[in-house]
Amino acid sequence: MSTPTTYVYEFADGNREMTGLLGGKGAGLAEMTRLGLPVPPGFTVTTEACRIYLETGQEPPELGVEVARALAGLERAMGRDLGRPDDPLLVSVRSGARFSMPGMMETILDIGLNDASVAGLAKASGQERFAWDSYRRLLQMFGHTVMGVDGALFEQAIGAHKAALSVTDDHALDAAELAALVEEFQAIIRRETGEDFPQDPFEQLYRAVRAVFASWNSERARVYRHREHIPEDLGTAVNIQTMVFGNLGPDSGTGVAFTRDPATGERGMYGDYLPDAQGEDVVAGVRDAVPLAELKDLDPRAYAELGDHLRTLEAHYRDLCDVEFTVERGKLWILQTRVGKRTAEAAFRIAHDLQDEGTLTADESLGRVGGTELTRLMFPTFATRPADVPLAHGVPASPGAAVGVVVFDSEAAVRRAADGQHTVLVRRETTPDDLPGMIAAQAVLTSRGGKTSHAAVVARGMGKVCVCGTEALAIDPAARLFTTPAGVVVREGDTLSVDGTAGTVYPGALPLAPSEVGRCLETGEDTGPLTEAVLSALAHADSVRRLEVRANADTPEDAARARRLGAQGIGLCRTEHMFLGERRSLVEAMILARDDGAREQALAALLPLQREDFTGILKAMDGLPVTIRLLDPPLHEFLPDRTELAVRIARAPHPDAHDRDLLGAVERMHEENPMLGLRGVRLGLAVPGLVTMQVRAVAEAVVQRLREGGRPRAEIMIPLVGAVEELRLARAEAERVLAEVAEETGQNLDCPIGTMIELPRAALTAGRIAAAADFFSFGTNDLTQTTWGLSRDDAEASFFPLYLEKGVFATSPFETLDQEGVGRLVELAVEAGRAVNARLETGVCGEHGGDPESIHFFHRAGLDYVSCSPLRIPVARLEAGRAALTDVTTSDSR
16 A cells, blocks of 8 residues: 655655755755754645646645644644734745746745734734735735736835835835835735735635746746756745744844855855845845844844854755845844855865865865856956946956846847847846846846845856946836946947956956966966866866867867867867868869869879978877868868859959859859768768878878977878778778878878768768777767758757757757767767777767766767867866766766
């Protein structure tokens, strides 16, 4: 007989291991309760109840009974009943998914208040204004979040009352004004929804729970899940918790605290505190908080107690903790804890410091950072100290530098980003509705809020530049402009430069420069705590990783840079890049050659140029492998555009004979689908002398380096092979040339010859192809195109956004490898190839080689190396090390 499902857990019955069932917030509340911290009592409705609601449109039949039972227990423990007229128990309702999701439903506070119990709250607290303010908040939150009323209508009503009194602060509204607002809010709800605000406290509670469930599928929640690759079927938990009040006077308040600075990672207590305020005021940024350190003077006992609890939580979680708290008439309550979001800088510094402190092992420390964070650290900074006086100063909420045109709403940011423009989203404060615009923008600028405001937290999580609390700016979203104290007017479309590290904003576009970490990674120079942490993480990753990391580089300069960044060779040297610029005319001569002699003459002119290129690259990578891909793209790519050429001929009074010949060649070589036409190995077999020239250039470059005392390790890669017969023919020609040069020079040449697997047929027949190959290099860009049957450029310009929106792609298969399809072909090819050739070397040279998630797949698939662009090499090194640790952890758990 199966055990009945439990849908409601009291905080005391859960723990941190139950995150999947209780959500992150619920599990945190349960864990803190278990640790004996002062947590207001409550209970959690599980994610399983939410999933049933989402599937059926109804709560589980047992849920109502379980909620009623848990509520009764809560009432007994507190000695008060929900909504009781004389001394009401009030509760808050918060969403709490497994992963923190800014797009989820806002908190609803003060559930249980109604026209009767507001008087009881006033009497019990001794503060009539507090009671009416709490009721006003409930109507505003419940009306907007549960009943769907436009939140701006409530704000307009508050604004009108403040304007009538010539005040700017909500605190200036007395009890009578707040009571009048309550009536107005109730009228707004009635007018907008056709129903009255529910007076029954239990109806308030149940409708709030259902609203949390429904918010899982809100547009902003779906946008965030899609961006963060969070599964759609997890559902959210709901936390019902006894209200405690920070808005009971100067001996009360609310705040958010971090056990370390979430922006820099420095040790110490950081955060914001807002005296005489209720829970959401700090994170909403509607009032400017004071630094947490000021609580030490305001309430020394609460400050000391908070410090003790923060140390307990950090030691318990062994990580940065983000804590929400309330002081109610001198008593400290802890409302929530979670492992805190942090900037990339903080992630590396905290992991490194916790390792130094003995809290984490080196392996655990490496597991706390990743390639995504390292990429963010390579964001640019301003190249020089700005000469201009800043337009504004604010809170440096998320570091880095960004330049963009000003927009004042999310829609404009998304629209302009789609047109290729960089934008700066300017708001008074952001809300979850602004999430799409924050994703699209390069930077976020707000006039309200601090380091723990919505804008700051979300921007840090995304790696976006953010400056908050620029309160001196008068932002007018309706007029689409803001005005500085000096009277400077900045309109939508004007350009701003935003420094999220210094918290400053400048007019115009300031020049950007590479980051401190970027410079460090090229030079190896440790310039401070951050670079020390990064270098330490990379050193450990290098010590544990199995995958080699090579570079895609086509010039000696790129090769040298890649080596400085830690490349262990070149996995892809694209020879077609050596035929551009002034050399294009020599390719044209080869194409236009009317006989073998003319073609050989053109190829002879290209030979020393290619040899010089290869010599420089081999010198830069001396002692390391350099995989040189023979010419891959169709030859028409080296010819002028057909339309431009035809127009030029038509307009010329005396058309040039060379232009006519070129037009004839363009028309003769035109292909309907050149990606699948005369290119790769086919080109080498169809154009006499082309393979000969390129292989000779490689061979002669190897000879030159040997004579110079170098250790060249050139490898020759045949592209776009679909059948072993193609590879055998191309290999025979290459071996003939190598033997010829060896005989001419008296040098022994050892140049492995392999192929690029970029066609499904090549992957499926890899066992046969491996018999003629020394190595496989997976060209995952083309392999993705040919497996999916689509052109990357055409797809991304047409239906890709639709596919991403509809969930056909969770992410672009050109950014992160499609493991089910393309990945399966890679696995089959590796297995079949090594079954025939045990010494077969395998690697990947598509840009997937620098993608963190794809690197973990390539490790599991057993590849020998990944290759990527030079700037992605540190990321690949780090993720290759993390992949090795993940593999060990997975194996140990089996």
